[in-house]
Amino acid sequence: MQKLTNRSKVVSDKNMTFLEKIYLPAILKGMAITLSHFFRKKTTISYPEQKRVFSKVYRGQHVLKRDELGRERCTSCGLCAVSCPAEAITMISAERKPGEEHLYREEKYASTYEINMLRCIFCGDCEEACPKEAIFLTDRIVASQYKREPFIYGKDILLEPLDPSKRIDISARQTESVLKFKENKRFAHNK
Amino acid sequence: MDWTLYIYKTIFLFIILLVTLLVAMYSTYGERKVAAFLQDRIGPNRAGPFGLLQPLADGVKMFMKEEIIPLSANRILFILGPSIAMTTALLTGVVIPWGGTLIIGGREFSMQIADLNIGILYVFAMVSIGVYGIMIGGWASNNKYALYGSIRAASQMISYELAMGLSIVALIITTGSLSLHDIVAQQHDVWNIVRQPLGFLIFIICAFAETNRAPFDLPECETELVGGYHTEYSSMKLGFYLFAEYINMFISAAVISTLYFGGYNMPFIDHLGLSQNAVTLLGTAFLFLKIFFWIFVFMWVRWTLPRFRYDQLMNLGWKGLIPLAIFNILATGVVFYFIELN
Numbered sequence: 001m002q003k004l005t006n007r008s009k010v011v012s013d014k015n016m017t018f019l020e021k022i023y024l025p026a027i028l029k030g031m032a033i034t035l036s037h038f039f040r041k042k043t044t045i046s047y048p049e050q051k052r053v054f055s056k057v058y059r060g061q062h063v064l065k066r067d068e069l070g071r072e073r074c075t076s077c078g079l080c081a082v083s084c085p086a087e088a089i090t091m092i093s094a095e096r097k098p099g100e101e102h103l104y105r106e107e108k109y110a111s112t113y114e115i116n117m118l119r120c121i122f123c124g125d126c127e128e129a130c131p132k133e134a135i136f137l138t139d140r141i142v143a144s145q146y147k148r149e150p151f152i153y154g155k156d157i158l159l160e161p162l163d164p165s166k167r168i169d170i171s172a173r174q175t176e177s178v179l180k181f182k183e184n185k186r187f188a189h190n191k
Numbered sequence: 192m193d194w195t196l197y198i199y200k201t202i203f204l205f206i207i208l209l210v211t212l213l214v215a216m217y218s219t220y221g222e223r224k225v226a227a228f229l230q231d232r233i234g235p236n237r238a239g240p241f242g243l244l245q246p247l248a249d250g251v252k253m254f255m256k257e258e259i260i261p262l263s264a265n266r267i268l269f270i271l272g273p274s275i276a277m278t279t280a281l282l283t284g285v286v287i288p289w290g291g292t293l294i295i296g297g298r299e300f301s302m303q304i305a306d307l308n309i310g311i312l313y314v315f316a317m318v319s320i321g322v323y324g325i326m327i328g329g330w331a332s333n334n335k336y337a338l339y340g341s342i343r344a345a346s347q348m349i350s351y352e353l354a355m356g357l358s359i360v361a362l363i364i365t366t367g368s369l370s371l372h373d374i375v376a377q378q379h380d381v382w383n384i385v386r387q388p389l390g391f392l393i394f395i396i397c398a399f400a401e402t403n404r405a406p407f408d409l410p411e412c413e414t415e416l417v418g419g420y421h422t423e424y425s426s427m428k429l430g431f432y433l434f435a436e437y438i439n440m441f442i443s444a445a446v447i448s449t450l451y452f453g454g455y456n457m458p459f460i461d462h463l464g465l466s467q468n469a470v471t472l473l474g475t476a477f478l479f480l481k482i483f484f485w486i487f488v489f490m491w492v493r494w495t496l497p498r499f500r501y502d503q504l505m506n507l508g509w510k511g512l513i514p515l516a517i518f519n520i521l522a523t524g525v526v527f528y529f530i531e532l533n
Contacts, residue, residue, distance in 0.1 A: 027495075034491065035491065041231075044232050
């Protein structure tokens with residue numbers, strides 16, 4: 001019969017030799033192996049001080065982006081909530097009043113926007129569905145909590161700060177293929 | 192006997208007690224660090240620099256835990272168990288020669304608390320009584336896992352004490368004395384490991400079994416017996432059991448260094464031309480270096496070898512080590528007979 005791989009070994013149940021029976025050479029060999037690990041580089045990352053470098057496409061906590069003038073991009077269309085497979089997103093829409101043009105880019109905006117981080121599966125479908133480039137997943141970690149309530153993130157956490165120096169950088173995930181996809185006018189939300 | 196000697200002995204006794212406790216304390220830290228390093232980890236490093244305050248934190252934790260005495264347990268024996276384990280562990284250090292002689296104010300002071308002429312037998316007696324701590328504790332818990340653990344501990348200790356004693360008999364044939372002081376003094380030129388390699392091998396295997404450490408940690412194996420003899424224990428009573436194990440490890444390392452590795456003897460020290468006190472203190476430092484090495488070996492083996500099965504343990508003890516030890520006695524006897532003939 002032809003073997004599937006060449007990795008299989010022939011096993012034998014021959015009697016052990018004297019050296020094998022007293023086990024000491026094998027024990028010393030084992031101890032040499034563990035000692036070699038003693039001097040090896042440690043794999044631990046001391047978390048709060050050191051942080052593991054995430055993959056470029058890591059999908060962590062969401063951010064609601066503002067545009068260059070600091071206005072909220074979200075127009076509360078609800079496409080993210082519809083696309084969400086975990087049904088984690090809820091929002092309430094409101095109409096922009098005169099004099100609020102510096103706050104909201106569109107005439108309609110989300111007065112509340114909540115993501116339940118316990119439901120969210122971080123698939124990134126909301127980001128893909130968003131026609132206004134308002135919601136993005138970032139490389140930030142969702143902090144752990146003792147209770148369930150704090151996991152429902154509102155606009156106070158999700159919205160990025162107004163201060164231009166404190167804006168959340170989302171460029172890591174905007175790879176070439178993503179940008180190309182966004183330029184493709186074949187897809188409705190890119191028009 | 193005059194008062195200065197009494198005062199010196201009392202002070203020295205307290206120093207040894209403190210050093211024993213300190214070493215045992217930092218053995219717990221050392222164990223965790225060694226375990227971590229052998230497994231490519233870092234180990235405790237949060238409490239203090241390099242985690243050096245970790246033993247203190249552990250001690251505080253142990254004291255803060257709730258004291259639980261099970262309703263069905265025998266209260267007196269339940270408390271007696273860890274006390275015996277701790278007391279006997281601490282008693283053994285008395286006969287070990289920690290160094291040569293110090294000269295203070297023109298008088299000689301030996302760095303040994305009691306130079307018993309049956310020093311080795313004393314060590315064995317104390318180790319044997321130590322089993323009672325585990326046995327009583329396990330039985331008094333009224334818990335089947337604890338009982339299993341203590342039965343295992345008792346039978347394991349008895350089995351391996353035989354082989355250990357027999358390996359020591361061969362050593363005594365070569366030294367001709369039971370006093371630890373004499374045994375160390377004789378090793379000034381040649382360490383006993385050269386004279387008794389087989390005896391040393393048997394002794395160290397038995398030492399692992401006597402201290403209940405891996406690969407012979409059957410009395411407390413977590414996978415089969417929950418926690419073994421200390422399943423029902425909590426708070427500082429549990430701490431005493433765990434601590435006694437580390438003290439035993441320290442004492443075992445000291446006994447191994449004393450019997451087979453020349454104790455406080457340091458090679459080439461006579462050629463340095465140092466004063467008597469400097470030689471003594473340097474010798475003590477060297478002894479502690481040996482002890483730390485053997486403690487490291489204890490940990491190293493623990494994180495390398497898997498645990499024995501119970502029948503394998505008994506097989507090794509009764510069918511392997513005891514015949515080997517008897518053979519060792521015979522061989523030593525024959526060799527010494529011919530040496531004396533010539």
